């Protein structure tokens with residue numbers, strides 16, 4: 175599987191990349207200079223000034239702002255709770271982060287979708303909307319799981335399809351969703367993204383990176399060589415078929431890693447693209 179590296183704003187070969195990624199014709203797309211060095215400084219300064227109450231500690235070593243729609247602790251959470259919080263979160267994002275990060279994603283996704291706008295996914299009722307993206311802060315902590323756990327995004331989405339993601343599952347082809355994130359700050363050891371050459375359906379019952387048949391390990395993703403590990407620089411954006419390909423963030427062992435990302439998918443007919451978290 176190929177990958178493509180481009181520099182914003184030169185989108186040349188990448189004009190229909192969202193569809194190529196969905197078809198797994200591409201393993202990943204890396205967009206360098208998604209944010210410039212000065213923009214990164216502003217974003218991180220503003221993030222650090224955010225009141226503590228706005229952060230959600232999702233799992234040990236993994237803190238997010240704002241929270242995603244999926245609620246792993248309570249997958250059947252009342253949708254009203256999330257959409258009320260999302261309204262507030264949108265206001266806070268604009269109030270606290272001095273750079274319009276959503277506008278940047280809108281701009282770049284449009285370039286990667288043959289000049290057709292990619293919208294933030296609307297919610298089930300008039301005026302309600304999913305959050306487009308969130309900040310993810312990973313710190314070295316014993317027991318860290320979060321995205322360091324080998325996973326694919328569509329399995330996670332599927333866990334909430336009776337709750338906050340019910341509407342999403344009606345509207346978008348989430349099984350083929352893409353994952354995307356911009357690395358804002360790298361950690362000192364660990365933190366690279368590993369994408370395996372295995373699809374969800376190759377190992378549908380993968381548990382903790384291991385696929386067992388009759389008690390024997392058929393595949394152990396910890397040791398396989400069929401993978402690539404992508405080292406990113408701060409300011410790089412990566413987009414990859416995270417709903418289809420097993421992947422992980424290597425365990426953060428030293429210092430803090432900060433990323434900003436979400437998920438994207440097309441409508442079932444493939445004509446419209448949306449993104450959300």
Ligand SMILES: O=C(O)CCC(=O)C(=O)O
Pocket residue numbers: 310321326327353354355416422423433434435436
């Ligand atoms: O934001 C990150 O750093 C990791 C994202 C990820 O693992 C995912 O989208 O599935």
